[in-house]
Amino acid sequence: MSEETDNVQLCIIGAGVAGVGIADALSESAIDVTFIEKSRGVGGRAATRRKNGCRYEHGANYIKNDPAGNTKQLIESLGEGGLVDIDEPIWTFDADGDIQESDRQEDHKWTWKQGITQFSKRILARTHATVEQPVRAQSLNQANGRWTVTDTDDAEYGPFDAVVFTPPAPQTATLLAETTVGGEEDDRLVAAHSAVEGVSYRSVRTFILHYPFAIDRDYYAIVNRDKAHSIGWLARESCKDDHVPEGEELLVVQMGNDWSEAHYDEPREELAPVVAEMVAKLLDDDALTEPDWVDEQGWRYAQPEDSVTMDAIEPLTEIGLYAAGDWVVGHGRAHKAYWNGVELGEQLSATL
Ligand SMILES: Cc1cc2nc3c(=O)[nH]c(=O)nc-3n(C[C@H](O)[C@H](O)[C@H](O)COP(=O)(O)OP(=O)(O)OC[C@H]3O[C@@H](n4cnc5c(N)ncnc54)[C@H](O)[C@@H]3O)c2cc1C
Structure with missing residues (x-):
């Protein structure tokens, strides 16, 4: 109007x-x-949610640079207050859940203390x-x-x-x-x-698992390189300043395309314990089978292929x-x- x-x-x-x-x-x-x-x-899809004192990115995790450095300039032009550049690296895992340190060169991974919505x-x-x-x-x-x-x-x-x-x-x-x-x-x-x-798309169901204790690892996230594991991506939101209170952890678990499509319409309450089991197995820590709260977002059209x-x-x-x-x-x-x-x-x- x-x-x-x-x-x-x-x-x-x-x-x-x-x-x-x-x-x-x-x-x-x-x-x-x-x-x-x-x-x-x-x-x-570059969005942030707030719940129980935590902030988390349930779609895009962070913004990357481009080879010409134009995105770096853009990010700087938005003011550096609250800008977060995640320091910890991204490692990989395979179909068997074998986690490996990655030899890929780390690049900027930007978000903001108040969340990635700050970009827009x-x-x-x-x-x-x-x-x-x-x-x-x-x-x-x-x-x-x-x-x-x-x-x-x-x-x-x-x-x-x-x-x-x-x-x-x-x-x-x-x-x-x-x-x-x-x-x-x-x-x-x-x-x-x-x-x-x-135009075809990958689907992703993102599960958010919160734990009332810290989970120390040497990486920010792990990505399934061979795309043969049910989990596609797992990230520790505590690596982003002001996202998770001290002494807690919030895992962002993006399920792979095949798993997400196969379970797209199943209720969150039924799937969350299954996902938590998979996470506990992947990170080799039984305590992770029991998050104290969970959240979830289905992205039918997550990323174009x-x-x-x-x-x-x-x-x-x-x-x-x-x-x-x-x-x-x-x-x-x-x-x-x-x-x-x-x-x-x-x-x-x-x-x-
Ligand atoms: C799970 C996941 C993880 C990702 N991880 C990363 C990452 O780590 N780094 C990265 O760079 N990218 C990542 N991406 C991709 C990134 O989020 C998208 O490529 C990007 O946000 C697309 O922006 P867009 O403006 O093209 O589309 P969108 O963000 O989809 O914007 C379209 C807008 O249109 C609105 N809309 C739709 N229909 C209507 C309607 N009928 N009327 C009015 N409004 C409407 C929607 O609400 C939305 O706001 C990820 C995406 C997902 C889903």
């Missing part, structure tokens, strides 16, 4: 890191940005974007060259000159199926829908529709999604 101004009106569906990157690139432009975001927070919050704070939330976009229609977005409560937002889709590909495909031009289907939308629907065919989505620009996100760039990494958003923002700044 944007106010009428002479500025170009842009709607970004989804305030994850890709959307935030678009707004960042447009912060000096005469384009007004309105986010439509279904959840109460920002950051999408700090960037948004330097833009003029408006965030409408919690608002779940359901359908779009273009009339007289301008777009209206309708949410699941039938409220309308717009008119917008252009709209960017940033939800994971399957959710963007659902929206494209509900997008019309003058109330009619459009061949470009049909072709884009089929390409976007074809490939990227969309751009040939099918580029024609949408003729009608003012765009897409950004990790599935556009083809890498399930927060910094890649952010830079993909920046690239699109720069393109929109030059063309809208």
Whole structure:
């Protein structure tokens, strides 16, 4: 429900890191940005949760640098207050649960004392974007060259000159199926829908296991390199400043794709003891079978396994529709999604 101004009106569906990157690139432009975001927070899959005095990242664990060092510069530009660069290394384990020190060179692993959502919050704070939330976009229609977005409560937002889709590909495909031009289907939308629907994803069920005692190890996390273990990743959140009170531990356990898909709809209460057993076996410590509390998050669309065919989505620009996100760039990494958003923002700044 944007106010009428002479500025170009842009709607970004989804305030994850890709959307935030678009707004960042447009912060000096005469384009007004309105986010439509279904959840109460920002950051999408790069999110933080708080419970019982702990803070933990249940999606993306940290932000990495890129070879050119642009992400390092970006992180520094957000202010170093509260910045955490995890010192402890990442080791590996195999199908038999054999844990090995890794010989891979350690890189920066950034988050913030207040959590990884700071990435999106700090960037948004330097833009003029408006965030409408919690608002779940359901359908779009273009009339007289301008777009209206309708949410699941039938409220309308717009008119917008252009709209960017940033939800994971399957959710963007659902929206494209509900997008019309003058109330009619459009061949470009049909072709884009089929390409976007074809992007495949890894699923992850993340279990959070809390213990009222410290767990000392020489690593921050261990990753299953051969992808043949039920557990894909296990991290000690105590290695992040201000995340876990002294003398306690909180393990973030991301289950592998096959296990996650096989058990996706099973209740957390039934699975948590099974996961805790696996963790105890992997870390060779019986005390770990009994966390004092657990939490869980299912990510049906955790990380894309490939990227969309751009040939099918580029024609949408003729009608003012765009897409950004990790599935556009083809890498399930927060910094890649952010830079993909920046690239699109720069393109929109030059063309809208
Ligand atoms: C378990 C897990 C671990 C990961 N680990 C790492 C890691 O350690 N390091 C790393 O760099 N990356 C990691 N990633 C990947 C990283 O989180 C993503 O690549 C990145 O966050 C994608 O950002 P995005 O903006 O493209 O999408 P998203 O973060 O998914 O943002 C899309 C936004 O759209 C919103 N949305 C969806 N549908 C609608 C709708 N209909 N209406 C309104 N809003 C809508 C969503 O709520 C969301 O906020 C991990 C991901 C997962 C799930």
